[in-house]
Amino acid sequence: MQAHYKLKLLNGPLVGRTLQLPAGPFSIGSGDCDLSLPLEADLTATLDVSEEQVLLTDTTPCWVRGRPHTGPLPLAVAIDLAGIHIVIDRPDAEIGNLAVIPRARPARAYAPVALIVVALMAMLGWASYPKPPPPAPTPHDWLPQVLHDYPGLHTQWLDKNRLQLSGRCRSSEQLSTLIARLRQSNVWLEQQLTCDDDLQREVLAILQGSGYTDITVQIGADGHAVIDGPIRKNADLTGIAEALDRLPNLQGWKFTDHRADEFASLVQSLKQSQLLSGLSIQSTRNGWLLSGQLNPAAQTAVQQLIGTLNTDKQRENYRFLNAPSAADASQYLPAAISNVGGNAAAPYLELGNGVRLQIGSVVRRGMTIVNIVPSGISLADSHRLIFLPLQA
Incomplete structure (x- = not known):
């Protein structure tokens, strides 16, 4: 849509920005407005843009050359619209850095009344009365x-x-x-x-x-x-x-990424306690869920570790579910698992296509091999641990 006017911001967080004003209503204020900038008293100003003029259609306070202004907004003049300083001109006009003239102070209409009151006080001798209370701060x-x-x-x-x-x-x-x-x-x-x-x-x-x-x-x-x-x-x-x-x-x-740091710490604790084998870990809305089909002794050890971790109120909540891994190895490995070889210090995983993978090898979906034991392998990224059993 062709713009009939453009608007330049002279103050605020978007100072210096210029916006095109197509025909129709254009709102300024907090919330769901065409231009999201807070006005004084959280007001919302609406401009009606036509080919002939830009009209302020509501009662939002507006000052031009320091005086209150209503009706069509002038062009190429700095305008104070409820605290947001703008200038409006034709699209092809060059808008310089104009300064808004400060708002004129309201007239002191009460000054003559004050003089009359003082005169009456003097005439009636009120000076002899106790002093009035001090004015409000x-x-x-x-x-x-x-x-x-x-x-x-x-x-x-x-x-x-x-x-x-x-x-x-x-x-x-x-x-x-x-x-x-x-x-x-x-x-x-x-x-x-x-x-x-x-x-x-x-x-x-x-x-x-x-x-x-x-x-x-x-x-x-x-x-x-x-x-x-x-x-x-x-x-x-x-x-x-x-x-x-x-x-x-x-x-x-x-x-x-505090959850990635927390996950790495959890995996390290499980490794040190020799509890990593057989476990899968996933992030949930309320913390971490550990799962795996473990023997009774391993279940007890995992529950004890979780109980210790849950005493730290700075950590997320940990839970354990005794259930086998449902992960599909074909989603992570290029071929089926054949066997595990090597020794405790340098184990390796051999696939059906002859490829050997070691701890630290990167596989599909950005996962890395972090543990290899005779019963299977553990894959991890920054927020997830998956156990793939050797015998599915």
Whole structure:
């Protein structure tokens, strides 16, 4: 669809971005909007774009040249739309870096009334009465104390009733409480900050858009993202890395996989206890499931190890199911298992086609041979262990 106008952002996390405005409604605000940027008081502004004009169709506060504005929005002029600064022009126009004129302070209509009250007090001799209670604290009084609950948030008074917010906040919901209190005190706000939960959602969106759905993201106090979860082997992460690097206010990022680390530790514990043979392990939503058809002594030893691991509250939950392996060896090996040879120090697996495999050999589906015993072999990747019995 042909765009009749374009919109350039002058502040906020997408500062400098230019968007095309096709004919029809165009929404700005939090949630499911055409342009997802939070406005003051969590408002949503709707623009009606036609060939003749761009019209603000709702009551969202708007200022042009420092004055409240309604109706069609002017072109090539900086506009303050509920805290988001924009400029609108024709698609072929060159838009420079315009500055928004600060909002005009509201008129002090109560000044004459105050003079009359003072005069009456003097005439009636109220000066002899006890002094009135001190005035209620102003935002200038209480804001420094409140900011202790907002580490990383910076403020600067631009004039008596106009405040700039910048830096970082941990929670946009927590910040909304402070913003509401300031607005109740008739403070005009200029917001130039990023909240960690908003940044977390942006990082998640990039990863989920690349097919990584089993991922968690934590934003640290230093603005770095810790991305935890399984990453596909040999995956090209160039596109993800470039998208993350372009995120405004993201100071850095790294990938971790705590479940892979936990799985490796579990396999090592089973090896040291000589319990690996015959066991399969798979990840579940609530932890790890160990399974295998074991003799009573081995079952007891595995249950004891699981009981010890489950006392560590920092670990996932472990369970055991006494059931034989259902894995199909043909899905992992190029030929049927013939026999196991070698010795305890250097065992090998011989296949029906004459191929010999040792511990460390990589087979199909990205699995690696991690154990060879007379009764069968164990295959593993970063999150799964499969036992293939010699006699199916």
